[in-house]
Amino acid sequence: MNLLTDAWIPIQQQGKIQKLTLQHLLCNEQTGELCLPRDDMELACLQLLCAMTQVLFTPEDKKALGQRIRQPLTEIGYQQAIEEKQGWFDLNHSETPFMQIRGVKATAATELDKLLAGVADGTNKAFMNPFGLGEALCGGCSAIALFNVANNAPSMGGGFKGSLRGSTPITLIIKGKSLRQTIWLNVLSEKSAKSMMPWYQETCSQVPNYLEPISAGSKIPASQIGLNRGLLWQPAHFELLPPEKEGRCSCCGCSGEVYTGFNKAKFNYTVEGIWPHPLSARVFKIKKGEKEEKFPSFTTTAPTWTHLARLVVDQQNAKEGHQAAPVLQQAKTFMASDKIQLIVGGYRNNQATVLERRHELFSLAQGWAQHGVVIQQIITDALAYKTALRKAFYLFAVGIKDKVHGAGVNLCDVVESNYFQQSENVLHTSLASVNFSQPDHALRQQNSQLKRLAMDLFEQFTEPYRQEPKMLKALALARRSLHKSLKELEPEGAES
Ligand SMILES: [Zn+2]
Structure with missing residues (x-):
C-alpha cells in the first residue's frame, strides 16, 4: 500500500464514495469532497494530502504556486516528483514503512482502535x-x-512523546473551490517557507525521522528540523502488524486487506524550541526580550469563534501577541481582496483523554486580510455580552455582602453555554458578511441581536425564581446589573 500510487483517498461525489489516487486528484479537475465517517479523520486526511503535496511539489514562488492553484499537474510532472520518494509513503515498506519504525519491541500488541483519538481511552464518550x-x-x-x-492527538500518555506542536494544537486550513485547490492553498512556496523558517534552505534535503531515526535521549533544536522532516514527524515508535488478507475497514467500510494491531514502544528525546508549522498560528509572550511561543489549542468549552482573532490576525504589544498560520500569511499576499473560507479543527483534551473534537468552517468577507481590528472587534463585542450576562447571574447567585442576600443558585455556566450555542450563527454571519471598511452597520446589527439574546436568556433562566419572595432582591439586583452593562455596550449616542 503506497500512498503515492494506490487509490486510498475517499471522495464523495453524487452520493457515491470512491477511492482515488493522489495522482488522479492532483492531475485532474476532480469534483467531490473528502468523505470519512469521522470529521477528525477527514481533517487529518486533508492535512496529510497538504503535507504530501508540500513535500513533493514545493513551488518556487507565488507565481508558480498560483499556476498550481489554477491548473492541475501533468502526469509526467507527478511521476517525476514521486520517483525519489516512493520509500517515504509505503505503509508496508520492508525498512522504512510510512510513519513507522521497523523492529519495535512491545510485550503485547496494541489494538488498532488506540490509533483513533478518543475511541479507546475509556472515559470519553462525549461524542458518538x-x-x-x-x-x-x-x-x-x-x-x-x-x-x-x-500530528494532532494527545500522546499515548505515560512516556510517549506527543506531536511537534504540543498535545492538541488547533489546525487551520484554507478552503478552495475544489479539493485540489484546497490542497494547493495550503502549500507554502519556497519563498514563504524561508520566511517561516530561516533554516529552510540548509535543511530542505532532510528526510523524515522514520527514514533517518533520531537517537534516544537526544536534544534537537527545532531550528535543525527541516520542512519535510517536520511535516512528517513521527514522535513515537509505532509499527503496524502485518495486515490480514481479508476484512472490512471499520472506518471507511471498504473490503480488502486490513490492519488490526500495532506495536508501540516508549522512546524519549527532547525538541528544544518551537517548530513553526505551516497550518498553525502561534501565540507568544515576551519575557526579557525573548519570545516564548506556543500553539493555541481548545482548552475550554468556549466555541471556536472566540479563538478566531488569534488564528487569523497578527498582533503584538510589548508583552504578548499572536501570529497567523504561515499559509494564511501567504494567502494575505494574493487573496486579500477575496472572501476566504477557513477550516478550523482540533481536539480538546485532558492529558491523554480526548474530551471533544472540532471541525468547523468559517467564512470571512473580503477585506479580512487588512482589517484584523474589525475581526477582533466583532469577537470582543460578542464576548462582552456574554460577560454582562455572567455578571448578572453571578450577582443573582451571591448578592452583595451585607446588603443583598444572594439566591444561592448559580446559573452562570449553564447560561453561558446557552449564550454560546445561540449566538454561534450571529457570529458566523457577522464574519462572513461584514463590510470591513465600514463595519458599523454589521456591528450594530450583531450587537442588537446579541443584546436581545442576553435579555431573553435572562428572562428564561430567572423565570422559575420570580415567585420566590426570598430571591426577589437578588433578582432585581441582577436585572439592574444586566441593564447597566448592556447600556454601557451601546455605541455613543445610540438609542437604547
Ligand atoms: Zn478504511
Whole structure:
C-alpha cells in the first residue's frame, strides 16, 4: 500500500464514495469532497494530502504556486516528483514503512482502535463513535490514523512523546473551490517557507525521522528540523502488524486487506524550541526580550469563534501577541481582496483523554486580510455580552455582602453555554458578511441581536425564581446589573 500510487483517498461525489489516487486528484479537475465517517479523520486526511503535496511539489514562488492553484499537474510532472520518494509513503515498506519504525519491541500488541483519538481511552464518550470503529482499518485509514496521532492527538500518555506542536494544537486550513485547490492553498512556496523558517534552505534535503531515526535521549533544536522532516514527524515508535488478507475497514467500510494491531514502544528525546508549522498560528509572550511561543489549542468549552482573532490576525504589544498560520500569511499576499473560507479543527483534551473534537468552517468577507481590528472587534463585542450576562447571574447567585442576600443558585455556566450555542450563527454571519471598511452597520446589527439574546436568556433562566419572595432582591439586583452593562455596550449616542 503506497500512498503515492494506490487509490486510498475517499471522495464523495453524487452520493457515491470512491477511492482515488493522489495522482488522479492532483492531475485532474476532480469534483467531490473528502468523505470519512469521522470529521477528525477527514481533517487529518486533508492535512496529510497538504503535507504530501508540500513535500513533493514545493513551488518556487507565488507565481508558480498560483499556476498550481489554477491548473492541475501533468502526469509526467507527478511521476517525476514521486520517483525519489516512493520509500517515504509505503505503509508496508520492508525498512522504512510510512510513519513507522521497523523492529519495535512491545510485550503485547496494541489494538488498532488506540490509533483513533478518543475511541479507546475509556472515559470519553462525549461524542458518538459507531460501534466497532477502529477494530480493523484499511491501509488508507491506517495511514491517516498514524498521521493524525503523530500530528494532532494527545500522546499515548505515560512516556510517549506527543506531536511537534504540543498535545492538541488547533489546525487551520484554507478552503478552495475544489479539493485540489484546497490542497494547493495550503502549500507554502519556497519563498514563504524561508520566511517561516530561516533554516529552510540548509535543511530542505532532510528526510523524515522514520527514514533517518533520531537517537534516544537526544536534544534537537527545532531550528535543525527541516520542512519535510517536520511535516512528517513521527514522535513515537509505532509499527503496524502485518495486515490480514481479508476484512472490512471499520472506518471507511471498504473490503480488502486490513490492519488490526500495532506495536508501540516508549522512546524519549527532547525538541528544544518551537517548530513553526505551516497550518498553525502561534501565540507568544515576551519575557526579557525573548519570545516564548506556543500553539493555541481548545482548552475550554468556549466555541471556536472566540479563538478566531488569534488564528487569523497578527498582533503584538510589548508583552504578548499572536501570529497567523504561515499559509494564511501567504494567502494575505494574493487573496486579500477575496472572501476566504477557513477550516478550523482540533481536539480538546485532558492529558491523554480526548474530551471533544472540532471541525468547523468559517467564512470571512473580503477585506479580512487588512482589517484584523474589525475581526477582533466583532469577537470582543460578542464576548462582552456574554460577560454582562455572567455578571448578572453571578450577582443573582451571591448578592452583595451585607446588603443583598444572594439566591444561592448559580446559573452562570449553564447560561453561558446557552449564550454560546445561540449566538454561534450571529457570529458566523457577522464574519462572513461584514463590510470591513465600514463595519458599523454589521456591528450594530450583531450587537442588537446579541443584546436581545442576553435579555431573553435572562428572562428564561430567572423565570422559575420570580415567585420566590426570598430571591426577589437578588433578582432585581441582577436585572439592574444586566441593564447597566448592556447600556454601557451601546455605541455613543445610540438609542437604547
Ligand atoms: Zn478504511
